[in-house]
Amino acid sequence: MKDTTIADKIIVALDVASQEEAIALIDKLPDVSFWKVGLELFVSSGPEILAILKERQKRIFLDLKFHDIPNTVAGACRAAAKYNVDLLTIHSTCGKEALKAGLVALEEGAIAVDKPSPKLIAITLLTSLNSRQLAFELKIPLELPEYALHMALLAKETGLAGAVCSPQEVEQLRMSCGDDFLLVCPGVRPKWADGGDQRRSMTPKAAINAGADYLVIGRPITASDDPVAAFARICEELK
Numbered sequence: 349m350k351d352t353t354i355a356d357k358i359i360v361a362l363d364v365a366s367q368e369e370a371i372a373l374i375d376k377l378p379d380v381s382f383w384k385v386g387l388e389l390f391v392s393s394g395p396e397i398l399a400i401l402k403e404r405q406k407r408i409f410l411d412l413k414f415h416d417i418p419n420t421v422a423g424a425c426r427a428a429a430k431y432n433v434d435l436l437t438i439h440s441t442c443g444k445e446a447l448k449a450g451l452v453a454l455e456e457g458a459i460a461v462d463k464p465s466p467k468l469i470a471i472t473l474l475t476s477l478n479s480r481q482l483a484f485e486l487k488i489p490l491e492l493p494e495y496a497l498h499m500a501l502l503a504k505e506t507g508l509a510g511a512v513c514s515p516q517e518v519e520q521l522r523m524s525c526g527d528d529f530l531l532v533c534p535g536v537r538p539k540w541a542d543g544g545d546q547r548r549s550m551t552p553k554a555a556i557n558a559g560a561d562y563l564v565i566g567r568p569i570t571a572s573d574d575p576v577a578a579f580a581r582i583c584e585e586l587k
């Protein structure tokens with residue numbers, strides 16, 4: 349039998365190139381209650397997929413990872429408010445002024461369309477980067493856990509609802525940011541799945557035990573030969 353509380357902690361990433369492929373996946377996986385629409389699908393097929401998910405009573409994580417100057421992120425957040433999604437992303441590295449401008453505009457945009465405001469959550473450090481890349485490509489002089497924590501605290505101090513972080517940092521972020529701060533973890537890999545381009549991964553069970561509120565999982569489910577069985581297996585492993 350389906351365990352709703354466990355299944356509801358999994359956000360499945362709809363990283364496909366067309367609306368048709370997205371709808372096929374959504375309909376194949378009726379037990380998935382929370383879907384992530386990211387750059388690939390949004391850029392290729394536009395916002396219509398959000399209405400399609402709403403019609404099916406799904407929760408939506410709109411992952412557009414805004415990263416721009418305050419005026420531009422404010423405009424984008426104000427516009428995004430009309431989609432009535434649950435979660436929206438922005439990069440912490442925009443800085444406090446842009447994070448604040450985005451948050452205020454999102455709330456104003458939601459009021460203007462008489463919808464609840466989506467929760468704005470900040471990317472701390474992409475899970476595809478490791479400490480070597482942080483030091484030698486990005487030239488960030490902090491240790492990786494310290495940097496991720498700093499980025500999460502920047503978001504928290506600005507009033508954002510939460511952060512996106514790798515499962516490897518979630519325990520530390522949970523301790524420092526408190527229980528009310530939403531922590532969403534991509535970079536999650538069951539032992540039987542391919543790691544792909546993810547560099548700071550943990551298993552679903554370890555990520556939840558470390559304090560993640562939600563797991564974002566894409567290819568281990570969507571690129572599997574049997575997405576239904578893969579999703580069920582992950583839910584089973586989370587019990």
Ligand SMILES: O=C(O)c1cc(=O)[nH]c(=O)n1[C@@H]1O[C@H](COP(=O)(O)O)[C@@H](O)[C@H]1O
Pocket residue numbers: 361363384386411437471473474475476512513534535536544546564565566567568
């Ligand atoms: O914001 C995100 O969701 C995100 C942040 C991050 O640091 N790393 C990361 O992988 N993601 C997203 O999480 C999903 C992970 O997909 P898989 O690697 O296929 O499980 C992708 O849609 C990424 O865009």
